[in-house]
Amino acid sequence: MDEGHWIELDGLHKTYRPRRSEPTHALSDITFTVRRGEFLSVVGPSGCGKTTLLKILAGLVPKSEGAVRVAGRDVAGPLPEVGMVFQAATLLPWRTVLQNVMVPVEVQKLDARVYRERAERLLAMVGLEGFEDTYPHELSGGMQQRAGICRALVHDPAVLLMDEPFGALDAMTREYMNVELLRIWRESGQTIVFVTHSIPEAAFLSDRVLVLSPRPGRIAEIVDIELERPRALSAMASDRAGVHVERIRSHFNATGVIG
Numbered sequence: 001m002d003e004g005h006w007i008e009l010d011g012l013h014k015t016y017r018p019r020r021s022e023p024t025h026a027l028s029d030i031t032f033t034v035r036r037g038e039f040l041s042v043v044g045p046s047g048c049g050k051t052t053l054l055k056i057l058a059g060l061v062p063k064s065e066g067a068v069r070v071a072g073r074d075v076a077g078p079l080p081e082v083g084m085v086f087q088a089a090t091l092l093p094w095r096t097v098l099q100n101v102m103v104p105v106e107v108q109k110l111d112a113r114v115y116r117e118r119a120e121r122l123l124a125m126v127g128l129e130g131f132e133d134t135y136p137h138e139l140s141g142g143m144q145q146r147a148g149i150c151r152a153l154v155h156d157p158a159v160l161l162m163d164e165p166f167g168a169l170d171a172m173t174r175e176y177m178n179v180e181l182l183r184i185w186r187e188s189g190q191t192i193v194f195v196t197h198s199i200p201e202a203a204f205l206s207d208r209v210l211v212l213s214p215r216p217g218r219i220a221e222i223v224d225i226e227l228e229r230p231r232a233l234s235a236m237a238s239d240r241a242g243v244h245v246e247r248i249r250s251h252f253n254a255t256g257v258i259g
Helices: 050-058 097-101 103-107 112-125 141-153 171-188 199-205 233-237 239-255
Strands: 007-016 024-034 039-043 065-070 082-085 159-163 191-195 208-212 219-224
Touching (some): 007 050, 082 141, 097 112, 103 112, 171 199, 171 233, 199 239
Parallel strands (some): 039 191, 039 208
16 A cells, blocks of 8 residues: 555544534534654644544544545444554553553454564563563652553554653653654664644654644644654753744634633
8 A cells, every 4th residue: 555645534524413402513514634654743722622633543433424544444343453542651560561562463363472582572672671570560650651651562562652642741751752762763664643732742753743733633734844854852842842832832722712
């Protein structure tokens, strides 16, 4: 397939129709593509449909209209080609770190011996070597999120979806995790779609940033981030990054809403 269209959305609409209240039009006419290996961030005001967009890509929520394809396959339910990292690490407290990472392997009935080695390599890659037999409550928030990323990557998905994974972390840990995520992305080669409320974070991490309007979420602009890679944390404070941040922020200033 065309690797320039690794993820495709064409005329996507989503309307929630609860039984006892009025319908909610969450997303309207969303059309864009994502290249294989690209890092795309999605920003927008609260309630604009960012998480809904991610859940539709993950096959967790059905679309109302339009086409959604990942790695050449129509998304009609969860796909093995997709891994997802949620806002909280959601590790199972009664399972060790390694056992948590192995959950997708068990669910998809993959060869445990082969994927255990991969799980151990991923844990070493994110700095959790030696913590395989540790339980989630013994880890810091940042360490839990790193374990959650390993769990999403263990079955080698083509696409990694991330829903504000660092939102609950303190500022210093969040900055560290931004740098760590770029290293993981560079070494794993995954295609990432990353939802965040932080415009500077989106500009620092991404190849492009998709800006959504207030609900119903429509594409206001897709901004190319012209910053050299690999990126050091100092790039976040550079003049070039500032230009991108202000361009993205102008969409929210125009509507009186800051994402």
